[in-house]
Amino acid sequence: MRLALFDLDNTLVDRTEAITRWAQEFAAAKSLGPAAVDWLIKTDDDGLLPKPDFFAQARAHFGLPESAAELQLRYERRYPSHMRCPAAVLDGLTALRTAGWRLGVVTNGLTTVQQAVLDHTGLTAHLDGWCISETESIRKPDPEIFHRTATRCGTDFTDAWMIGDSPEADIVGGQNAGVPTIWISRTRTWPGSLQAPDHTTADIGAALELLLALPPSVHR
Template sequence: MLLLVDLDNTLVDRASAFDQWAKEFVRRLGRAPGDADWLIGADRDGYESRLSLAGQMKIKFGLNHDIEALVQILLFEHVDLMTMDAQNLRALKEAREAGWLIGIATNGTTAQQTRKIDRLGLNNYTDAIVISEEAGVSKPEREIFEIAAHRLHGEPGNGWMVGDHPIADIEGGRKAGLSTGWVSRGRAWPHAEATPVLTGLTTAEVIDTIVRRASR
């Protein structure tokens, strides 16, 4: 049984970490607090390219940094602020004990995502990790899910994809033949079609439900 799980805003709380960093970054610049709201919105929950966001920041804040320096700031300065709900680790541990093979499937740069995984000890709870940069393909393309399934010595049709993003995780996983579990984070499902197999408020809730269903 295969269980693929997204990283940012699924296993780890990327949103809170970035929000905290953005407020501090704007404070250091001596800018108004509302500029942090602009930066958080422009980030688009991490889905705005770092190069694009760096360019916007340079113009918005009149920065002297070169673009590459800003990209590095965006990639790494918030990582040490990331936290993870202990219930997510508990759910992963219990899923593995129940016989599930667990893989992380995440978009992002290899250096950044590996740093998050290492910092929070997720290697101890997973059997494979696929990062879009090293895989050469990003979610929602089906190939990244197939690569993850292959590294777990299985097929997508025998597994699940759990994530918070309706397109990258849920639509992508569905098209790859995976059953899907959506981590809503309190949001309503935004699409009329292609709904997830199940929905939960938290990652632990979704994983627990999947494991219980399989044990019936």
């Protein structure tokens, strides 16, 4: 059984747009001004800064009365509603399943947020299984989380691929797990210090087309 494992943020969904919309909403609600939006996006660091640290810094920077924990809780409730998964991506996933693929998501992040994103975007109906790092107490690039996701999808790594935008978490993680990889470059240059992915595409649409074009006999 063929298996495609996908990252979530900035792979199947556009996290950059979502965090921008959330930052605009947050800044407007707190009357922080337009410069606050840029500060929030920069400090978020593409989601790499842990949320307790992010909201502790935001509270101190803007002099907010709420605790960092309260700010994070409100974020967890609001942020998923800003996520979108384009219809073309959902159609591509449907085409893969029709072609006999099993589909899974491997994502680092908070369970409440990532599960809400999967539900809100309609992705859960297009997947056979998924693993969220907080739930699993293990994070990409550890190969174990990839193997767990394959099991959740009801298959193994006999003919599997990993697709994602993070060189370290997704591509190195997929390589550590022993599967071929597709890097979503988002116009970035591959870090020369890392082993190159098997394929590079600019966006998820091209990656889905690549998977659909693979001959049925390809195995790893």
